Amino acid sequence: MKDLIKGFGGQMKEAVSIGESASFSAPEHEIHNVLLIGLGGSAFGGEIIRNYAASQCTVPFGIVRDYKVPGYVSEHTLLIVSSYSGNTEETLSMLASAMPHNPKVVCVSSGGQILEMARKNGYDHIELPGGYPPRTAAGYSIIQQLFILKNFGLIGAFEQDLAEAISLVEHFDDHDDAHLIAEQMFNKIPVLYSSPDFESVSIRWRQQIQENAKHIAFHHVMPEMNHNELVGWKNPAGLLEDSVVVVLRSDLDNERTAIRMDICRDIFSEYADAVVEVNASGKSHLGQLFYFLHLGDWVSYYLAELNEEDPMPVKVIDLLKGELAKHA
Template identity: 25%
Template structure:
């Protein structure tokens, strides 16, 4: 399947994730929730951490920082073969954590079945980076079903309605500024997982160097004439506080002084779920259209 079809089906993937999760819930007493994994699985955890605050901790790498029988661990690995996810799964088993695995197959699925651990099997055949809505919304619904978070369906419905907007037309117009550039993606703190997704999609789809960061310009000053090869995308939350507004304005001025071209994208959404995923959806389209420019 061409990747633009995955993007068009993003709202359908959200609906299917909710449907597949059904009434799945965790009934034991839970004090802490971890989402562990790598790549898109870790990103799903980071988005949940941003969206739900201190209710969730996203963990990457190979070491489990903490955990016990009252820790709920979601092991998120679409392929089931991420070494980090496998290592963290084994660490969670040793610590006696409550485990729910999310995967379409691979070593993780085999281990979950062998150890009789609970699991939600995702549909096979997706591109790994297209699995984000399945990973995120499956976990979100399990947390809701388990009474760990408040009801989410109204927010999910609002997001699906928003994604019916023709984002691809705006995205296609945006691409001309990015051709031949190394892309720097700067964001306010709340949108940092979105910036990471944009970076990942530029790297994977368009196969170009790109970097995501919170505002820190001092490291760029030594690049001299090379700076003409950069283009900065500044992702800005319209509802961010004055401190964030000042920081982002400083970033924009800094790029101007360094001679780096930049584009500011202001995310104007009233609820946090739509804010995060509408920006991700736009980034997916931009990365796809940019990839088409490089393949012609």
């Protein structure tokens, strides 16, 4: 896992080459919405893109993690099918449920049944390098989606922002901070907060902490949590004392949201063991998203070391899949 995290910048560069070489057929109908279907690490890339493209994507962008697609899917939908393995049960089911509605389909996968279906049905597809745990292949997934959206005229140029993001990852040197954050999480329950523009990386931190460190974690966003979850910061007092709050902050956050974070910091401090504020590096939104992503991956790795856990296997997920197979 350490080598995979360390090599993430190289993966991003390879992903750019793959995206630049990708070709797409013209849609038969005007695109009115984009829907990404996928689960786990394969769906996460869509969260980054939804955050980054929110201010410029000319149509709604949705993500579904289920067995069926929503009723609005039509011939005017750009359907991005994201499954690193190509064999994700739920994603295959969603694709099958979408096919009668004749959306414009683009598949992103390293192989499996997804690529077989793409070739059989003449869908556009991008084949990724295989052999990675899906959660470590996020760079491939995220960057392909940028190229897909740009190709269909839904976002503008992103190359400069992406170049900054690659540089931030390749020159990452905040290991002391990552160690310190992991140490503060050790034997505690991490509760992660961010603004909506950075919710994708809160999700990433939560998922990586859970999968790599085998450590429960939770996340929410401000200002939404100010209207509900904030009231819960009182009981059960004993559990709250064993929590550590991590607030991911950016100079791009809405000014009012930043004030809310300042006020909530004092509230959390009354109940949590610690409140840790983490500030983004980088100038562009995409650069900051990738900085947070990479920092969080290192935090999860160092927390796995503290927990004396191997970050690679996910045995309980393998167990679940084995039990599900008995009910096929």
